[in-house]
Amino acid sequence: MASGTSFEQIQKSYLRVFIALMILTALTVGVTTIHFGDTLNIVVGVLIAVFKAALVIWIFMHLKFDNRRLRYFVYIPAFFFLTFVFALTFLGL
């Protein structure tokens, strides 16, 4: 986090992330009442989870503010994780 920003400013931005995470949690529970079809429900669930994860990693885990090369520690395992999950789910292995 940039050292010029005050505690109060950072607290405010963290609170915004927190509210966004809570709204997304409500949304992911809410969409289960709608039936898009089995496959689409899984896709929506995973997409919301990925979006929540991105918020946590980007802001709470400071990846936005750290050395750019550190991001590969997320990109590479996340790529394998998502490839694995989608391949197993949709190839019906």
Next chain:
Amino acid sequence: MTTAAATHSRFNTGIYHGKLGMWVFLASEIMFFTGFFGAFIVLRNLNIEVFTASAHQLDKVVATINTAVLISSSLTMALSHVALERGHEAKFRLFMALTLLFAFAFLGIKSYEYATKFSHDIYPWTNTFFASYFTMTGFHALHVIGGMIPMAWMLGKSLLKGYPRAMHHRVETLGLYWHFVDLVWIFLFPTLYLIF
């Protein structure tokens, strides 16, 4: 107390050693949990009826509350680090205590969920869905306990001797781990409770 290499950013990586170490560990943790998710998906594809019927026996309301509790603990953990970094030790202590409290609440709610399942004669050996459910949430709960130990240590040290501002890196590193534990739950929650 701390050496330069441990707390200062290295010119070749741009970050201090503790943070690099934690990210390497977390990358391996992602692969650890990926194994569970992979096994879960394969078992689900083979026993779709059993998985659907069993998942409907889980308590969505309690799990949603627990998700909110864990997200709150991530917020207070992030705030406790900034507080110490800016030299507000009282706030650091308050937010660390809140994080520990949320972690206890999470485990309490999880225990209630487990107890309810046991009282309905549902155990890890009931079927492959519950075997997966107890294995995945069980390993996640162990990670929660693993995070609570250093939290209690930092809180205790701060109360007894004071926690030096210069050691805020340790709080940041613990925070990285704690947010990861939150991340695992963010994926477990829809996988186990919502997609069926």
